[in-house]
């Protein structure tokens with residue numbers, strides 16, 4: 001048996017995924033290691049969610065191998081493994097709208113068991129941890145406020161804090177800034193940046209359609225187009241005008257400012 005690489009978070013080897021007569025992912029390989037943070041980029045329908053489903057065991061590849069935390073799928077208990085993975089998407093916010101009388105703190109605490117609502121014993125240490133997370137995300141002032149009454153920005157922060165309550169080793173943030181105004185967006189990005197800088201924080205996969213959200217602590221990018229890899233590797237090597245143009249199918253001008261990438265579409269002059 002091959003020796004497990006302890007710093008390996010994700011290893012995909014030659015993944016192919018076919019569904020409904022369509023090839024959704026084609027020969028996708030990807031290696032993510034601890035202390036790396038990745039942005040996952042691609043047009044609508046390029047296969048980002050499909051790729052994330054492979055990693056979390058919600059879909060099974062037609063060919064290829066998936067290993068997460070050094071454990072190969074097929075030889076590992078997936079529900080057990082999922083306890084170490086946090087996946088935060090706006091679809092999740094909606095599940096909590098059905099619980100109008102849960103406070104922000106209760107929502108965060110429910111993350112310990114990844115449940116909607118609290119059904120297990122919560123210790124004083126858990127409450128302390130929940131309060132620390134609210135503080136880390138600068139939403140202590142809404143701790144006792146009912147979740148549906150929080151602003152969009154506060155909700156996003158609470159949902160990320162909820163995911164961290166389970167101490168995940170891998171955190172997937174799926175378009176966390178969607179629908180946020182420029183101020184709330186920058187505030188959320190600053191909290192994500194602080195989380196990434198902490199050595200105890202999880203490895204991050206950040207899915208976005210907005211390149212400028214790639215904060216300095218995101219070290220690597222993975223670019224997908226129509227289920228094929230366009231680029232995968234260190235941020236400065238993969239966030240280039242030619243690779244971005246290939247990913248988004250428009251000519252792109254790229255500029256780095258304060259270690260963040262900004263893009264605009266290049267218009268031809270003739």
Ligand SMILES: Nc1ncnc2c1ncn2[C@@H]1O[C@H](COP(=O)(O)OP(=O)(O)OP(=O)(O)O)[C@@H](O)[C@H]1O
Nearest residue numbers: 019020022024042043044045046047048049050051
């Ligand atoms: N179960 C399925 N059966 C058939 N087709 C599927 C299935 N799941 C996904 N697809 C198709 O695969 C393609 C990739 O979808 P996916 O959701 O992975 O894209 P995405 O990059 O996450 O898109 P978006 O940015 O819009 O969320 C789409 O064309 C989608 O219709």
